[in-house]
Amino acid sequence: xxxxxxxxxxxxxxxxxxxxxxxxxxxxxxxxxxxxxxxxxxxxxxxxxxxxxxxxxxxxxxxxxxxxxxxxxxxxxxxxxxxxxxxxxxxxxxxxxxxxxxxxxxxxxxxxxxxxxxxxxxxxxxxxxxxxxxxxxxxxxxxxxxxxxxxxxxxxxxxxxxxxxxxxxxxxxxxxxxxxxxxxxxxxxxxxxxxxxxxxxxxxxxxxxxxxxxxxxxxxxxxxxxxxxxxxxxxxxxxxxxxxxxxxxxxxxxxxxxxxxxxxxxxxxxxxxxxxxxxxxxxxxxxxxxxxxxxxxxxxxxxxxxxxxxxxxxxxxxxxxxxxxxxxxxxxxxxxxxxxxxxxxxx
Amino acid sequence: xxxxxxxxxxxxxxxxxxxxxxxxxxxxxxxxxxxxxxxxxxxxxxxxxxxxxxxxxxxxxxxxxxxxxxxxxxxxxxxxxxxxxxxxxxxxxxxxxxxxxxxxxxxxxxxxxxxxxxxxxxxxxxxxxxxxxxxxxxxxxxxxxxxxxxxxxxxxxxxxxxxxxxxxxxxxxxxxxxxxxxxxxxxxxxxxxxxxxxxxxxxxxxxxxxxxxxxxxxxxxxxxxxxxxxxxxxxxxxxxxxxxxxxxxxxxxxxxxxxxx
Ligand code: FES
Numbered sequence: 001x002x003x004x005x006x007x008x009x010x011x012x013x014x015x016x017x018x019x020x021x022x023x024x025x026x027x028x029x030x031x032x033x034x035x036x037x038x039x040x041x042x043x044x045x046x047x048x049x050x051x052x053x054x055x056x057x058x059x060x061x062x063x064x065x066x067x068x069x070x071x072x073x074x075x076x077x078x079x080x081x082x083x084x085x086x087x088x089x090x091x092x093x094x095x096x097x098x099x100x101x102x103x104x105x106x107x108x109x110x111x112x113x114x115x116x117x118x119x120x121x122x123x124x125x126x127x128x129x130x131x132x133x134x135x136x137x138x139x140x141x142x143x144x145x146x147x148x149x150x151x152x153x154x155x156x157x158x159x160x161x162x163x164x165x166x167x168x169x170x171x172x173x174x175x176x177x178x179x180x181x182x183x184x185x186x187x188x189x190x191x192x193x194x195x196x197x198x199x200x201x202x203x204x205x206x207x208x209x210x211x212x213x214x215x216x217x218x219x220x221x222x223x224x225x226x227x228x229x230x231x232x233x234x235x236x237x238x239x240x241x242x243x244x245x246x247x248x249x250x251x252x253x254x255x256x257x258x259x260x261x262x263x264x265x266x267x268x269x270x271x272x273x274x275x276x277x278x279x280x281x282x283x284x285x286x287x288x289x290x291x292x293x294x295x296x297x298x299x300x301x302x303x304x305x306x307x308x309x310x311x312x313x314x315x316x317x318x319x320x321x322x323x324x325x326x327x328x329x330x331x332x333x334x335x336x337x338x339x340x341x342x343x344x345x346x347x
Numbered sequence: 348x349x350x351x352x353x354x355x356x357x358x359x360x361x362x363x364x365x366x367x368x369x370x371x372x373x374x375x376x377x378x379x380x381x382x383x384x385x386x387x388x389x390x391x392x393x394x395x396x397x398x399x400x401x402x403x404x405x406x407x408x409x410x411x412x413x414x415x416x417x418x419x420x421x422x423x424x425x426x427x428x429x430x431x432x433x434x435x436x437x438x439x440x441x442x443x444x445x446x447x448x449x450x451x452x453x454x455x456x457x458x459x460x461x462x463x464x465x466x467x468x469x470x471x472x473x474x475x476x477x478x479x480x481x482x483x484x485x486x487x488x489x490x491x492x493x494x495x496x497x498x499x500x501x502x503x504x505x506x507x508x509x510x511x512x513x514x515x516x517x518x519x520x521x522x523x524x525x526x527x528x529x530x531x532x533x534x535x536x537x538x539x540x541x542x543x544x545x546x547x548x549x550x551x552x553x554x555x556x557x558x559x560x561x562x563x564x565x566x567x568x569x570x571x572x573x574x575x576x577x578x579x580x581x582x583x584x585x586x587x588x589x590x591x592x593x594x595x596x597x598x599x600x601x602x603x604x605x606x607x608x
Binding site for chain 1: 351352353354355356357358359361364365368369372373376377380381383384385386387388389390391392393394396398399438439440441522523524527528529530531532533535536537539540577580581607
């Protein structure tokens with residue numbers, strides 16, 4: 001939780017994450033290479049590298065894109081989200097190797113600068129079947145580069161989480177470009193139905209997961225349109241509907257609020273984590289702190305401040321309990337403002 | 348306290364049920380990865396049995412000619428008319444003309460002279476090429492002047508053909524694969540760099556993949572590398588005059604008579 005450029009800290013879980021991720025990448029490339037050399041021994045080294053890295057990167061990108069919706073659908077996938085940016089950087093490295101080998105193999109040692117050649121060799125931009133697909137891959141690689149280069153928390157803090165998040169949404173643009181790159185490039189030549197079916201499943205699988213997770217999220221989200229309001233307070237739920245150490249979320253007048261129950265008390269803070277805008281309301285109170293489900297940033301429930309030495313702060317809200325119901329005032333207090341927790345009276 | 352597990356990355360240990368769940372997920376993911384990797388290879392198009400003797404230099408002796416593209420006639424039987432030519436290409440994506448011009452600046456004109464050249468062999472589907480890998484050091488020996496009376500070419504014929512313009516260096520061995528959309532830009536660069544364009548016409552049905560190869564020249568029999576670039580690496584049909592130059596079929600084509608499909 002620091003804004004200084006510190007080396008990336010590899011804790012036990014991150015090490016485990018990286019180990020399994022690279023095991024998967026290694027396994028894919030190894031099986032691919034072994035079968036390639038067995039079934040098509042005349043393959044050149046360059047083609048083997050170009051194909052193995054491209055496919056490994058593309059498969060990994062699908063997994064990266066699936067992690068978000070999967071962990072919204074089932075929190076047991078959250079550990080995959082914890083270190084997703086290492087997966088992103090690894091994917092970029094594979095894509096970079098693929099891109100570099102392609103540019104050298106298809107464009108270098110020629111009468112034109114290789115980088116310019118990518119864009120001008122095949123100028124049929126207006127034709128679908130002959131479209132210069134390499135340009136799409138190149139643009140996608142540039143987006144992935146920007147994302148990998150700014151993946152450190154240093155950039156997250158300096159760009160602000162909102163801008164960082166928008167930048168990193170670029171992964172969807174990159175994905176669309178890569179799908180088109182594959183569809184108008186490699187699969188024009190390697191056009192066996194198996195390949196097209198895989199691409200189809202991948203694309204619709206990712207799209208479907210996002211739509212499904214989005215709908216189930218909307219369903220879960222408490223949009224309080226027709227609820228009771230009194231003196232600026234809105235009724236949210238019964239006190240006993242909130243599990244101890246957990247939260248209930250409410251979206252009132254544009255405010256995204258998480259109302260936590262802990263130690264016989266109720267407190268409300270903004271539902272958006274300062275780190276990468278994770279959903280704090282899906283977190284838990286651990287050691288007296290609201291703990292974000294994504295990467296474990298912590299906030300004190302009564303003032304929305306991260307415990308020292310950390311400095312993150314979120315908005316807080318007034319709450320009250322009336323006849324067993326929790327009421328919240330959606331007018332936010334300044335970030336880090338102390339709000340007296342409401343004691344839950346025993347019935 | 349909620350009984351649902353809660354994973355925190357910076358804690359040393361993962362909750363038990365989450366760990367079990369992810370372990371199962373990992374096994375399934377790994378199995379899928381293996382199936383995918385095998386499937387992607389299994390359903391790949393077979394590579395052509397063409398060959399590039401990378402890393403090995405060979406010497407070839409024959410009578411050198413400059414035009415229409417630098418080549419060596421290695422074998423010729425006047426009685427049967429059987430000939431074997433080796434097309435010369437440069438390193439990277441360049442033709443051999445630049446190198447052969449430089450060599451001839453020093454040695455004098457070589458056309459019609461039996462010489463020995465050193466380079467890397469490229470061969471496939473009955474065609475042979477030699478990459479002059481070491482540039483102007485390729486010339487190893489100049490032997491005698493040899494006047495070969497080449498056979499009169501057969502009567503020219505008007506033909507309409509379907510196929511693809513390829514760069515023969517990549518197609519006949521350097522790259523796997525050296526054809527089609529994925530190789531299009533590279534073929535354009537190679538032909539732009541002076542490698543002779545070759546037209547591959549399909550013979551028979553698409554299943555048995557029998558091809559006939561033609562050197563592509565303009566109507567006057569001159570190289571037309573730059574002009575034909577818009578048609579390289581994609582399915583085209585063309586009308587041309589077909590003839591023969593030693594063991595190579597040749598097409599004299601008017602660019603206007605090339606149509607993309
Ligand atoms: S989003 Fe990363 S810890 Fe909350």
